[in-house]
Amino acid sequence: MPEPVSRHPNDGWILADPLPMRPSTHRAFLAIIAALLPPEPVLPGILEQVDDTTRRLLRYMHPLMSLGFCVMLHLLDWSPIWRLRSWRRIRSLAPSRGSEILGGLAHSRFAPIRLLLMGAKGAILSTYFDLPAVHEALHHDPRPFMRGRIALRQRLLAGGAPTEADLIGPGPGGKP
Amino acid sequence: MILRFGDYSREATFDADVVVVGTGAGGAVVGAELAEAGLNVAFVEEGGWHDTASFNPYMTESIPRLYRDAGVAAILGTPNIPFVEGRCVGGSTVVNGAMTWRTPEDVLDGWFKSTGASELSPHGMEPYFERVETAISAKHHLDLAIGGDARIMVQGARKMGWKVEVNRRNQDTCVGTNNCVLGCPTGAKQSTLVAYMPRAMKAGARCLTEVRIEELIIENGRCVGVKGRAIDPRTRKASTPVTVRARAVVVACGAVQTPVLLEKHKVGRPSGLCGKNFTCHPNVKVMALYPFEVRSWQGMSQYAQIREFHDEGIVLAENFIPPGLLAAHLPFHGKEAWELMQQYDNIVLSGALVEDSTTGTVRRGPMGMAVPRYDITVQDHARFKKGARLLAEMHFAMGAKRVFLPFSNLPWIDKVDDLKRIEETQKKRNTLELFTVHMMGTACMGSDAQRSVIDLNGQIWDLPGCYVADASIFPTAVGVNPQVTIMAMATRIGERLAATLAKA
Numbered sequence: 001m002p003e004p005v006s007r008h009p010n011d012g013w014i015l016a017d018p019l020p021m022r023p024s025t026h027r028a029f030l031a032i033i034a035a036l037l038p039p040e041p042v043l044p045g046i047l048e049q050v051d052d053t054t055r056r057l058l059r060y061m062h063p064l065m066s067l068g069f070c071v072m073l074h075l076l077d078w079s080p081i082w083r084l085r086s087w088r089r090i091r092s093l094a095p096s097r098g099s100e101i102l103g104g105l106a107h108s109r110f111a112p113i114r115l116l117l118m119g120a121k122g123a124i125l126s127t128y129f130d131l132p133a134v135h136e137a138l139h140h141d142p143r144p145f146m147r148g149r150i151a152l153r154q155r156l157l158a159g160g161a162p163t164e165a166d167l168i169g170p171g172p173g174g175k176p
Numbered sequence: 177m178i179l180r181f182g183d184y185s186r187e188a189t190f191d192a193d194v195v196v197v198g199t200g201a202g203g204a205v206v207g208a209e210l211a212e213a214g215l216n217v218a219f220v221e222e223g224g225w226h227d228t229a230s231f232n233p234y235m236t237e238s239i240p241r242l243y244r245d246a247g248v249a250a251i252l253g254t255p256n257i258p259f260v261e262g263r264c265v266g267g268s269t270v271v272n273g274a275m276t277w278r279t280p281e282d283v284l285d286g287w288f289k290s291t292g293a294s295e296l297s298p299h300g301m302e303p304y305f306e307r308v309e310t311a312i313s314a315k316h317h318l319d320l321a322i323g324g325d326a327r328i329m330v331q332g333a334r335k336m337g338w339k340v341e342v343n344r345r346n347q348d349t350c351v352g353t354n355n356c357v358l359g360c361p362t363g364a365k366q367s368t369l370v371a372y373m374p375r376a377m378k379a380g381a382r383c384l385t386e387v388r389i390e391e392l393i394i395e396n397g398r399c400v401g402v403k404g405r406a407i408d409p410r411t412r413k414a415s416t417p418v419t420v421r422a423r424a425v426v427v428a429c430g431a432v433q434t435p436v437l438l439e440k441h442k443v444g445r446p447s448g449l450c451g452k453n454f455t456c457h458p459n460v461k462v463m464a465l466y467p468f469e470v471r472s473w474q475g476m477s478q479y480a481q482i483r484e485f486h487d488e489g490i491v492l493a494e495n496f497i498p499p500g501l502l503a504a505h506l507p508f509h510g511k512e513a514w515e516l517m518q519q520y521d522n523i524v525l526s527g528a529l530v531e532d533s534t535t536g537t538v539r540r541g542p543m544g545m546a547v548p549r550y551d552i553t554v555q556d557h558a559r560f561k562k563g564a565r566l567l568a569e570m571h572f573a574m575g576a577k578r579v580f581l582p583f584s585n586l587p588w589i590d591k592v593d594d595l596k597r598i599e600e601t602q603k604k605r606n607t608l609e610l611f612t613v614h615m616m617g618t619a620c621m622g623s624d625a626q627r628s629v630i631d632l633n634g635q636i637w638d639l640p641g642c643y644v645a646d647a648s649i650f651p652t653a654v655g656v657n658p659q660v661t662i663m664a665m666a667t668r669i670g671e672r673l674a675a676t677l678a679k680a
């Protein structure tokens with residue numbers, strides 16, 4: 001049995017396969033991921049991990065939503081052209097230039113244009129900031145704390161008394 | 177007995193006294209009541225059964241397991257409102273903040289007046305609230321579960337001179353892992369997965385998981401079962417047909433999915449209200465960056481609520497979310513997103529919930545997709561701006577160095593004086609960024625078939641044998657977290673249905 005709060009819980013659940021995408025859609029997707037991810041830190045294989053994980057999540061959406069997501073990728077890919085910022089699609093631009101052009105969509109007066117970016121950014125960044133390598137680079141690891149709290153609860157349920165050390169910081173814990 | 181995708185033979189057919197569609201705050205409660213009354217109950221749940229030991233703090237694994245549509249859904253309107261709902265055994269109770277507010281007395285008085293049913297009055301509902309609160313262990317927390325973000329909110333409210341009320345939550349010895357939205361890994365949260373489903377299963381109920389119900393079986397004008405298909409876990413496509421025949425059907429899929437199922441059969445015709453009267457308690461998020469560590473990921477969700485502005489329909493509270501979810505809401509990407517997320521331990525997320533002043537609709541769209549529609553009013557717009565401004569003032573008073581606002585054209589400010597820019601810049605509703613988790617009212621209960629979808633027993637007026645027991649039955653919005661109201665109403669419906677079936 002894996003330790004409590006580990007990734008990949010062994011409860012028989014099968015994570016869906018990645019949603020297949022047409023090659024052109026997939027190229028657009030990879031280019032948009034590259035444009036939206038932070039350039040630093042450089043983490044090996046991170047683009048592929050974001051791609052794989054996000055396409056698995058797409059499987060869980062309503063088919064019309066995942067289809068809409070794919071259409072949105074093409075609209076974003078073509079955005080430098082329809083916004084008259086470049087004659088090339090995002091896939092043909094350097095990620096830094098793509099990032100700059102996509103960033104401009106956030107300030108559009110038109111809500112549907114802002115939504116285009118919001119949808120892609122939400123899916124890609126939420127996946128990225130959940131990956132183990134990124135948590136490590138952020139020095140964020142909630143597992144030791146959570147395991148300690150699980151043990152604390154078992155101790156309390158067994159009749160143990162709480163101590164001052166059980167309060168949650170930073171600073172003096174307890175009632176405000 | 178718990179069944180999963182691999183357990184369904186080519187065409188699986190089951191018989192039961194009652195089939196309950198959904199296992200959230202409504203379905204699990206009504207099913208447990210019926211099973212303990214000696215009836216043969218079969219639950220059908222679209223999601224899977226995930227035990228406490230399987231919960232972890234990782235959203236890319238938890239969101240597809242526990243949330244409908246991987247948490248990607250929106251109410252259309254001005255502005256669009258993203259929403260989430262649970263899809264697992266336990267439903268949204270597995271992923272909610274565990275608030276246990278009773279329905280306010282003025283709301284129940286209104287229901288009593290509009291229906292003439294004294295059972296819906298505060299006095300009539302009292303025994304059901306008591307039963308539910310005992311079952312889910314609704315009480316105050318141990319001090320050791322209080323986290324840094326809760327202390328900032330309470331101290332901030334006191335500094336501003338605002339009234340704060342500590343929440344009672346459905347928990348037993350909560351120790352503050354602050355993983356409420358991805359499933360409580362300690363088992364302290366008394367979701368229906370923990371508090372009700374084991375009772376139902378012990379009383380002999382069956383739970384058919386990973387099955388999406390697509391239609392009701394109607395024979396001679398009476399509902400006698402449901403038909404659906406098991407979902408292939410690898411492709412997420414509907415595959416093996418599953419049929420459950422029963423003496424009664426209880427639909428408890430939530431206020432968005434329930435009307436979609438009912439509309440397929442065009443029920444609710446006398447009043448035409450099925451899918452209408454939709455309310456959703458929209459809220460805005462305000463995020464504050466502090467110059468010191470807060471570590472919001474330790475503690476609990478919503479230790480207290482600021483209720484100073486409750487008379488104006490505004491409630492303020494803190495609400496932690498894990499890094500992946502937080503990143504989805506940042507006004508940045510690339511380098512700026514990374515720089516902000518490096519200060520994740522210094523961030524406090526808070527929200528302002530606004531009571532509905534209008535209603536929307538939920539319609540059945542192409543391929544059975546739910547299409548909710550809701551437009552906020554001018555009055556709501558003003559209240560959202562006020563709620564965001566109040567939270568920002570409080571965060572600056574507590575020392576925040578930057579506050580992120582829910583406005584697409586004013587995403588953050590760095591000093592309290594900049595708050596005046598809210599009025600200058602926020603003229604249109606579509607620059608507001610909203611969110612919701614409290615959907616209600618789309619199959620409302622009443623005593624008159626011309627003004628409601630279900631009768632006082634929970635039965636659909638024009639479809640005998642089919643009952644509804646979830647947030648869709650609320651005649652009006654409740655103005656508080658709806659979990660306990662749903663559970664109390666479901667207890668009442670379960671009790672009455674058990675008596676009806678016993679007589680039959």
